[in-house]
Every structure is written in structure tokens, then in C-alpha cells.
Amino acid sequence: MARTKVFISSVNEDGLKPLRRAAFRDLASLGHDPLMWEENLGPWPANIDPIKKCLEAVGQSDIYLLFLGNKAGTYDIRAGATVTHMEFIQAHEQEKLTLVFGDAVIKTAFFSTVKPLIEQLVDQHIKEKEQFPSPIHIMDSLRNNHTLPLHVDPYVWYFLYDITLRKVYIDDLSLGVPIDWKEYFSDLLRRGSLLLPLEQSIEQNSARLEQFDEAFELLNRLLPQVQITGLQRAEDFLSIIKSRMTGGVIEHHYGPYVAETVGEYSDCSAATLYIQVDDRLQLAAKVGHAAGAAYYRLDNHSSYNVLTYHKGDNGEQVFFKASKHMFFYCIRTGRLVLTLHFPSHPNWDYKKFIHYKEAVNDAIISKNPLMIELIKLILGGMQS
């Protein structure tokens, strides 16, 4: 039978040594296969890069177990992280079951005092520099804060912050109090036992997802081969689209884990469809509260419909007009231009749009690109 490989990770600090040794011994006696640097990993053979060897061992393990005390350990300048932190990142990136135990006193100080300080620092930095502060910047700020416990390396606070950003739970670790691994692993077994019987349901859902994807792929290939003679009731066609285009939040992202909500947009309130005829775009249909002029000349660059038309086939663009409190998502397919109106909150003005232009584009275009593809395919079939 395969045994569970547990990588035991921590800084090599005195306070954690008995705990590491006890964990190794207890896990081995329970029939698991613990991996730990000083016991069965290194430093053999002599010519091997120890960091590389540790990271490979993390990759081969089933469970990554981390003990965090007050010491940060060896900082690798090239990586901009400590070796222990690199191991944690490796485990997280490879989606290993990650168990973190943090010194209970340090953990309390972190959540009550340090985390709010870091969050304040991050907010301030983002406001001033429009980017997430570097780890060095965070550590320097914490180092200069003399209200924090001096015996804790600033990197430990940064490490704990990164763990919380990745939404990994931190268990309490009381130095000198042994962890009951039998009980702990029994609970893990209970959790796994809840999930394993779902294998068949998950497999079925996974197969259905593939079926949906294949069906859409078929549509994607078939519809361009079809000539659609027109819309039976163009307003109904637009109403169906409008009713499915929901609003959402506008988030500005700072790296992969941090996002700030900077605004919202409401459900689609109106839609128009224009068709190019000679030197103009002619209104084909409109629903909702859209001005929807009867036509726009193709040299009228005040119209978002015309501007989108000139982007070429399959061009699309999000526009904003403060006086209307509105975002306009325009999509051109062949001779047609579809525009969806999404009301913005009244606090959106030109400054905010310029500042968060990418966040607005992402929020509206990424909301459900599959639906947009389908609409484009259908409109594309009407081009004959």
C-alpha cells in the first residue's frame, strides 16, 4: 500500500526542533512516510543544491506540514524569499494539502496588530504608487515600527501575511505542548472520507462539462456555415440578450491574490442593434431606455456605434459617458453593431474611468465571454 508522504518544513530554530523531531517520530509510528531535512533528506549527495532538493521533495509529498515560530530562516536574495517560504509556495502552487501551525502568541499578535498594519501599508502604497508594495518595503516598515515584538523577525510577519492572502488556515502551535497527530490525522481522514465517495458524481459532472464544451465547439463551427435570413422579432431578440446581461463588480487587481473593489455596474438597461447600409449605420432594433437614433453616418465619430464599426469585423469596445452614468459595451460582427448599456454608479467620472480603465474593460468583457461568443456567432450568421 502507498503511504502518505508528509514533508515537514520549518526554520531550523531551537524552539521548533523538539516539535519537528516529535512530528517525524509520531508520523512514522502512525505508518506515514515523513520527509525532513535532518532525518532523511539531506545533505546527500554533497554536490546537490539543497534548496532544489527540498523543493523536489515538497513536489513528491502528499502533505506539506509547516511550523512557524519567530525566526525567518535563510533569505535567498535571488528568490526574494526564505527557503521555508519557497517550500510553502511550491506546495501551494502544486495544490498540496497544506497544514500550517503558527506559534499561538505570534499568531495572536499578527491578527490583532500586524495584519491591520500591513493592510494599511498596502492600501497606502497602492494609493500612492498604484502597485502592491514589495516584500522588502513591507519588512522595512515593520522593522521601523518599535511597537512590534522585537524577537520576531519581520519576515515572519510578511510570511504570515502571504499565508493569509492565499487563504490557508493557520492552526495554533503552543511550544512545549505536543500535537496529537493521531487525532489530527483522524480528522483529515474524516474530511477526505466526505469527498472520496463523490468521485462518481464529480466524474459525471466533469464528463458533462466536456460535453457542453464539445457542443459549443460544434456550434462554433456550424454557425458560420449557416445563413440566417433575419430576426423574427428583433426587439424580442434584443430583450432576451438584455435580460441575461447582468451587472457586476469592478475590481482592480494587484498581483494574483489581491483585488480591490473600485466600483459596480448595474444590469443591462438597454440594447441597440445597428446595421451598416451604404454610408450609414441604420437602427435595426432597440430595447430599454436607449436614445437609439434612426441612423448614424459612418463619418460621425461622436457615436460609439460608428467608432466600434471602424474597429473592423469582430471589433469591440467599452465606452463611458459620465453625463449618462453609463458604460456602453459595443460589439461589431460584420455589418452589425450591438450595443449593451450598463448603468454606472453616479460616483464614476472621467478621472475614475481614466484611473481604472483596465478594470472596467476586464469587468465588462470578462463577465461571460462565452455568451458574447454565442451572440457574435448568431449575428455573424445574418451577414448574407
Added chain:
Amino acid sequence: MSSGVFVSKNGKVTEAVGIQPKEALLFAPSRKSSSQIWREQRTAMKRENKRIRDRFNEATKRV
């Protein structure tokens, strides 16, 4: 410094520099089209789906 935002005012499109009137029509070219985003999401969906199946295969395999 370029704002990366364009404005249509009185039928002319220029880069948006300085104060803009409320009637100004503003837009910024998107880094990705909906088609590109859909393709990326589709690739990610297939990858995640495969990962889940592989994990279950590994978890239920008798060694």
C-alpha cells in the same frame, strides 16, 4: 504621460488629456478581446477538469 484613454469630442477622437467634460465619450482599448478571454477560460477549464480527474484517479488507485 499617456493616459491610454481616448475621447470623442465634437466628432474628433483624441487622447484624453486634462479635464474632460461630462458629455465626453471616453474609451480605452482593451488588452484582450472577449474571444481571447473565452479561449483562455476554456483552456483553464479543461486543465482544471483534467487535474480533478487525475487527482481522483490517483486518490482511488490501489497500490
